Amino acid sequence: MDRNQITGLVLMLALMTIYFQFFAPEVPEQPVEQATIETTTPAAIREAEISTPVATGVDDSLTSAIYKERYGIFAPFASGEEKEVEIENESVKIILSSKGGVVKRVELKDYLTYEKDPLILIDRNSSTSDLLLMSNYKAINVSELYYHTQHSKLEVSGTDSLSVSFRVALDGGRYLEHKYKLGGTGFQLKYEINLVGMDGVIDNQDAQLTWVDHMKNVEHTLKESRAKTTINYQPIGGDFDDLGISEDAETENIEQGLKWFAFKQRFFAAALIAENKISKATLSTYVDTSDSTTVKSGTAVLTLPIGDLKTGKGQFQYYFGPNDYTIQKKVVDGFEQNVELGWFVFRLVNKWLIIPIFNLLEKFISNYGVIIIILVFVIRLILAPLTYKSHMSMAKMKVLKPEMDAIKEKHDGDMQKSQQETMELYRKAGINPLSGCIPVLLQFPFLLAMFNFFPNSIELRQQPFLWATDLSTYDNVMNLPFTIPFYGDHVSMFCLLMTASTLLYTWSNSQMNTQMQGPMKSMQYMMPIMFLFFLNEFSAGLTFYYFVSNIVSFGQMALFRKFVDEDKILKVMEENRKKNANKSKSKFQLKLEEAMKAGEVQRKQGKKKK
Structure with a gap:
């Protein structure tokens, strides 16, 4: 093919392109039926549409050929x-x-x-x-x-x-x-x-x-x-x-x-x-x-x-x-x-305790707000022995507070001697310093299990109570014209009530807890404030549960105080001192004292380096 032939072909192609672009008659659209097939790629999901032509009187044979090619015997x-x-x-x-x-x-x-x-x-x-x-x-x-x-x-x-x-x-x-x-x-x-x-x-x-x-x-x-x-x-x-x-x-x-x-x-x-x-x-x-x-x-x-x-x-x-x-x-x-019922321990609590009780109450009560109130009383009753033991531990510490203050004043500046003498006081009085912590720790799985139960309980979905229109989501009493970081753009009344009651309960509890002193006494109020931000968008059923639980805890505390006789506790401790006067220290106490000594040595070495 010489140069003139090539030039002619190029001109013909150019003319045909111009004709079909601007002057050719429009071809009527054929109806097309589409089905979407989606496949997975390692990064994401991509979509590809595959069109299936529909037979008409003009192109029956072409359509049949396409169908035969695509579907074979089908x-x-x-x-x-x-x-x-x-x-x-x-x-x-x-x-x-x-x-x-x-x-x-x-x-x-x-x-x-x-x-x-x-x-x-x-x-x-x-x-x-x-x-x-x-x-x-x-x-x-x-x-x-x-x-x-x-x-x-x-x-x-x-x-x-x-x-x-x-x-x-x-x-x-x-x-x-x-x-x-x-x-x-x-x-x-x-x-x-x-x-x-x-x-x-x-x-x-x-x-x-x-x-x-x-x-x-x-x-x-x-x-x-x-x-x-x-x-x-x-x-x-x-x-x-x-x-x-x-x-x-x-x-x-x-x-x-x-x-x-x-x-x-x-x-x-x-x-x-x-x-x-x-x-x-x-x-x-x-x-x-x-x-x-x-x-x-x-x-x-x-x-x-x-x-x-x-x-x-x-x-x-x-x-x-x-x-x-x-x-x-x-x-x-x-x-x-x-x-979702939470981690292993929380799941066990929800599976074998919370859900059976909740389902039983559902059979007799149609109002889910009332069910939550009754559930609080049942759980608090189950946990009452642990709560009472923790309260008794704080009462014993309160009775010993004058002697503990005297020890601190006597060994002012010498933390090691102060701690050793305080531990000796506990031993003679017959008090385990961990007796107040263990009951609280044992209650944690029950308390934290609720964080999984209420937000995932479909029974609460679209169930109203008081001002809340849906207990499965937050109760919105006010929309804010702005968004507060970590808080949101609305106000949950149940969350506010829960926070206020938690702060009040913490303050009341601290009056009994003489062990908590200094910065730790102030730090205990940080958790309720954090909950205010953390739980503002949580299920209204959850925040209502904790609000009611706090109110019931106040009642339990008032009831326990009536049964706690501080004079009787002091008398028992005096008798323990006589019994334990010549009693050797337990292995636990010896290990605790060794740990305290090691800690004091490290503290002093740190001061010398400075």
Whole structure:
């Protein structure tokens, strides 16, 4: 090709480009049906849209060729009309779709959003699932196919159950089936994937199920909801775990397989549980901070054993429901851990004490504010022996205070001698210096367990009491025109009452506690002030509980003081002194004195260096 020919071709291309850009007639748009498939990358989740052309009279043959290329033997089922099947029991209303044979929409009947709208846990806009099968060494998304079903609307209640089947049948003996079974009550939907007679059609390569859930915002505070939203999972042969609550993108690969996983929000969960196992999984979460309608987005890419699907063992169950401990502990082992009850010790207290008492009170009382008040009295009654022992220890210290002050004055400036003589006073009087601390420490698990119980108790959700409209979140009596760092932009009255009562109780308690002196006496007031900032955005049920607990503690203190006879305590101590006059020191006292001596030596050496 010479130079003139090349120049001519370039000019022709330029003229054609100008023509099609400015003068060519517009081509009418063809309707396009889109399905979104999402996959997971190590850094984040990316979306890719795949368009499926719709056949018209003009391009039937082209469309058929495209379908044949994309779906192989399943090409005849690539087009059709979507049919919805509505199934319903006493707890949930679920819409299934014949396109893909998937769950399209789930409504929880006994719950509402914060705006008092029906609570739609998932729908087609927020949740998608795709099942990929290998046929003739090519991946086919069978969730894009149109399935046949004979049902339209079914309802069940009580002990009955209903079943719905979606099939793509190549012939009488070969078909792909999605089968669902719903009981009359509860939030569990049984799900089967059956590949019947498909040995020559579907390759012996594991299937891949991808479920993407953009978890909908249904609560009052988006910030609090995001802090409680993650993916929980139970590995095969491993311990319960989660992806964490960070707003950064999180990804976890589970090679040993899964028993179940859950898109877990603060009060609700959408989960898939395997009767056998999920071979492998990649779980991911991320947050779009610009989207206030979505709490967090999660993706689960699951590898399903193809042998199970071909032999009738592809059995699973969905859970669409509340994070209610009583309900979830009946689903599958470990599933109740979707309800956050705290670290091991706190979880034990909540599991074996708080929740049973709370559930018992629920049976007889409908007002949750009253339940909280009664719960306070029950817990304070259980802890009364420990509280009394701590109070008696402070009373003994108060009786000895004159002698302790005399020792300090006698050895002014010599801390070691002052401490030794004080310990000798304790020994002769028959007082264990730790007797006041141990009862307080033993009460801590009970007190701190409430920090997990109340904020995560779905029973308190949208339950009003006094001025609080919802005991599961903070009571807002005033919106501030500005934001105070660490405090927020609102005023919680229960939090203020709790703080004021805690300060008053601390002051009253310090009148009895003679051991606390100097800066420590002032420092004890810092904790209530910190709680004012820390708990302002916490559950109103929690701050109300601690407020009532403080009031009951005042009553206990007044009652104990009536039973404490200081003259009698002094008389007992005098008798102990006579008994212990010639008694040798215990090993604990000797070790304590050695530690005190070592500390004093280090203090003096530090002064010399200066």
